[in-house]
Amino acid sequence: MANTQPLIQARGLVKRFGDFTAVDGIDVDVRPGEAFGFLGPNGAGKSSTMRMIGCVSPPTGGTLRILGKDPTRDGPAIRARLGVCPQLDNLDPELTVQENLTTYARYFGIPRRVARERAAELLDFVQLAERAGSKVEPLSGGMKRRLTIARALVNEPDIVLLDEPTTGLDPQARHLVWERLFRLKQQGVTLVLTTHYMDEAEQLCDRLVVMDGGRIVAEGSPRELIERHSTREVVELRFVAESQEDFAGKLGGLGERLEVLPDRILLYVGAGDTAVADVHARGLAPASVLVRRSSLEDVFLHLTGRTLVD
Amino acid sequence: MTAVFEFWLVTYKRVWRGSALSTFVLPLLTVLGFGLGVGDYVDGGVGGVPYLDWIVPGLIASTVMQVAMFESTWPVLSNFNWVRTYEGQAATPVRLDDILGGNLAYVVFRALTGAVAFLLVALPFGALHSWWALTVLPVSLLLAFAFAAPVFAYSSSVTSDSYLALLFRFAVIPMSLFAGVFFPVESLPVGLRWLAYASPLWHGVDLSRAATLGAPPEWSIPGHLLYLALWAAGGYAIARVRFKKRLVI
Amino acid sequence: MVALVLPRLVSFEGAGRRSASVAERNVAALKSAYWIVLISGFFEPLLYLLSIGVGVGGLVGDLTLPSGQVVEYAAFVAPAMLASAAMSGALSETTFNFFGKMKFMKLYDGVLATPVQPFEIALGELAWAMVRGSLYSAAFLVVMFALDLTTGPRALVAFPAAVLVGFAFGALGMALSTFMRGWQDFDLVGSAQFALFLFSGTFVPAESYPSVLRWVIEVTPLYRAVDLLRGISTGTLGASGWLDVAYLLAAVAIGLMIASRRMAKLLCK
Structure with a gap:
């Protein structure tokens, strides 16, 4: 070319x-x-x-x-x-x-x-x-x-x-x-x-x-950005509580990184299922659990500390 | 109905400064430019009355018509199609007659402010010959209603604002030019004369002229009033049907 | 003509073609009710002529012009109606419609994404307004001729003059619209237009006004337009005719210049 x-x-x-x-x-x-x-x-x-x-x-x-x-x-x-x-x-x-x-x-x-x-x-x-x-x-x-x-x-x-x-x-x-x-x-x-x-x-x-x-x-490229700025998988945890913050402390050491949003906690990990098992092993019972692949949303969150769509 | 009327008054408060200019300054300019200017060249006036004094009541009725027509065309179309004010009102406990009546009352009120402004402007020029001039106000009220009601029906039926422009071109302007405002209807050819007699404006002009000059009108007073009332009532009935069709689904 | 006046602004070829494409859009938009509005626009000055010229003329009788010539009132009023029709025709297209296209339809945002430039939009819109206005002027002159209010040769000379009047008001109106904040500002334009209509020597000779007022009136564009057209249609045009023409040409140039500069500023932020 x-x-x-x-x-x-x-x-x-x-x-x-x-x-x-x-x-x-x-x-x-x-x-x-x-x-x-x-x-x-x-x-x-x-x-x-x-x-x-x-x-x-x-x-x-x-x-x-x-x-x-x-x-x-x-x-x-x-x-x-x-x-x-x-x-x-x-x-x-x-x-x-x-x-x-x-x-x-x-x-x-x-x-x-x-x-x-x-x-x-x-x-x-x-x-x-x-x-x-x-x-x-x-x-x-x-x-x-x-x-x-x-x-x-x-x-x-x-x-x-x-x-x-x-x-x-x-x-x-x-x-x-x-x-x-x-x-x-x-x-x-x-x-x-x-x-x-x-x-x-x-x-x-x-x-x-x-x-x-x-x-x-x-x-x-989208792939490069995700690889560079995020982990392979993300675990989204929702706790029934006044503030998700209360639970953030109890998740210490799990995964590479952790983001606390107003309605959920994002746990950045290599393997989602293992991480979920670890959460349960700590005696925590989140109301909902979702394991998904990292997206550009996570890249953005990591780079700016904010979500894309408010 | 008062609630709806009040709503329109509140919106008026926001724009009154601009419209005050047009309600007071334009009559003054017309009186100066046309009444005095052209009046100078009209020897002997019209039937012995100075030209200025003769056209002032005509201009009042014509102003009432124009304000009433304007306020019941673009605003009504916009309340249905663009701003959707009526839709919002219809969603409250307000009844159909309240929506229509309240808005009509506001239009009549706006037309009346125009008539009052014109009377105040005409006063220092000595154009008002009698205390009967005050009856111009109830006449203007009826005249405004006689124009606004049928035009509400029209504006709630047309699909494009081009039709509103047509109404002005084929009804408002010809009426203001030929219904006895600027020169006596009698000097029109016979066919056109009858068209002028049929226009609601001529009836308003004749009544207003009788009032400000303190002289008897050319035609019977009850006749005039009845004719205008007919337009008002007929217009209201049709407008009500149209409003109902568009708001009550 | 405009290209002669403003050679510097039309800096490269293709401007004419692009301006034409803007006018072409308006032809495509001509539909149904708008057609009737357009065609019926001609009747308005005619109705004024019949009402004021003939109706009120019956009360006024004949009028003596400053030149000493005596004309019937209708012949006096008719050229003024022609001038104010050219004015209001041009203004309605270049103020109300132009503003609507610019601010509400956001039409020009789309156009400016193409090779068409602000000046070409202004020129195209003005050209369109003039096509429309010129048809009205021509029709009105035919009526004046038919009613024996002017002669054939005079009507032929008056036509380009009426077109010039339209150009001048169109350009001024467009410049004015770029300063408008909202529809309520058009009330002011309407009032100003009405004042011009009443006092530009339209219904009575300007000589009958108090002298201070007269000087004010003589610098307004409608007065110059009326002076020019009345001079032509009654055959009494003096040296002031050249002043009128120069004044109107300057209005075209200045109006277009301001309009395109302001448009570039408003739309190319």
């Missing part, structure tokens, strides 16, 4: 709004064909980063190159090759589903005939073909999101930016969106997405960075 030049390259990227620093000097490289994720809680600086990459928000400091170009100088040329799916759907309520795609294509200077063909293909792709003539408003949240994704693909972009693509959707709708995005990934489209769902990041991302307070706190 000759082309190893990153599609997006950020060095010391900063975004400030007045006194508030939303993005605090981050370094990012996104390579062609990969699915790259920004994982973090609300307010971590993910959306600000995405808006800078989308060339609609000038960086306050650092350097940013997208497709080898400078977004402050070549904004229109870069945007011509990007597809953007914003956090909140900003579809045109006065147009039909199909017209939303065709008019959007016109903003890219795509000829009308091509726009119509492409709209039809994309509506098939996001399974909205039978709603082509409908207005946008009666569509469900999941349908609107799929339409927004289709709209982001109308210019056959080199990079697709997805800001929290499944936030606010019900589980079924989320899976449908994931499945479509996975298809895009297989077609070799470069995806950049933000999310605060660890399952989403694990499902879709080849590589991701964990953001907190405007900084990158870890970087790697």
Whole structure:
């Protein structure tokens, strides 16, 4: 592969709004064909980063190159090759589903005939073909999101930016969106997405960075991150008590690490079943016990001391 | 019903500053710009009455119509479709008549503030010839009701706010221009004259003009009142059916 | 014309095409009830002309212009109706609708993710408003001609002038919308518009106002528009016509410049 030049390259990227620093000097490289994720809680600086990459928000400091170009100088040329799916759907309520795609294509200077063909293909792709003539408003949240994704693909972009693509959707709708995005990934489209769902990041991302307070706190593939920052398995214990804290002391020495949450205790261990047996051996009787594999949620908890979704 | 009326008064408190400007300043500008300005060029006035004094009662009735119409169009549509205020009220022990009546009472109240403002503006210009001018207030009340009630029915039936714009274009504006506010209806061609007579606004204008000038109206007073009451009652009945259909499922 | 006035802002080719795509969106959005609203928009100035020009004109009689020429009241009021129709047509599209698209539909957030830039959005929206406004102006001039309130050649000259008036108010309205905080601010715009409508020499010659008021009025855009169109339609245009044209051209340039700068600031944070 000759082309190893990153599609997006950020060095010391900063975004400030007045006194508030939303993005605090981050370094990012996104390579062609990969699915790259920004994982973090609300307010971590993910959306600000995405808006800078989308060339609609000038960086306050650092350097940013997208497709080898400078977004402050070549904004229109870069945007011509990007597809953007914003956090909140900003579809045109006065147009039909199909017209939303065709008019959007016109903003890219795509000829009308091509726009119509492409709209039809994309509506098939996001399974909205039978709603082509409908207005946008009666569509469900999941349908609107799929339409927004289709709209982001109308210019056959080199990079697709997805800001929290499944936030606010019900589980079924989320899976449908994931499945479509996975298809895009297989077609070799470069995806950049933000999310605060660890399952989403694990499902879709080849590589991701964990953001907190405007900084990158870890970087790697989901597997690498889990191996590096967590144990193989986790035991979740729930005790019937005023405070889980009371029991934390009695679990000392079990597992590599222990996190006390308001409603449960997480025990980080190599082998879950052995640990559960040890807990019972100490005469403790938790109301519920769950053994599971480590996830990005645990990585995040370890790195920041907080849960992702509050 | 008072609870619903009070609710609307509270929301009014939040916006009254802006609307105070339009309720007082706009009448003043109209009196100055049109009444005085054009009045200067109308020799001999209308039937011996100075032009300014002649149009003031017309402008009052026209203001009452416009406030009543405005408050019963976009706000009603929005209460159903966008803000969904009615839905929230319908979930409480409040009855259908309370929701409709309380909101109508508020609209009539807003229209009345417009009439009062206009009377106060007209007073220093000597445009009010008689103490009968005070009867403009009950007339405005009835007129506002006669406009608001049927328009509540209309606004609760249309699907898009474009239809509200059409109501203004095809009813409100033609009425304010041709129903005897700016020039006597008699100078219209016969067909149009009857259209003007049929408009509720003309009845309000004729009554208000009789009141501020202290002169007999062109048509019978009971006739005027009955005609306006008919619009109000008919409008209320239809609006009630529409509200019931949309709120009681 | 706009490209001539603002060559520096249109810094690269394709701007025209992209602006057109913004206007194209509005054509696609034309549907059902909106069509009737659009078409019926023409009747409003006509109704005003008939009510004030003909109805009130019956009470006023003839009017002597400053030039000494005597015209019937309807011929005096008609060009003012044309000017204020151009104003309100342009303003309704560029204030109310523009603000709604920007703040509530978040339409431009989506557009700015494409190669289209803020200035091109402003230009496209304005061009659309002008297409709509120009049709009204043309229809109204036909009516004026039919009612014998102006001559054919004068109506032909008045048409581009009316389009210029629309451009000026459209650009100013768009600039103004970028400063609006919420819908209630539009009450102020409406009141200001109404005041302009009443006092811009619309219904009576500005010469009849007290002199202080007159100076204030003479610097307002609607007065300049009325002065220009009335001069053309009654054939009494003097040197002040050039001042009117210069004033309106400046309004287009300044309005567009402010609008696109403010939009970039509001939307590209």
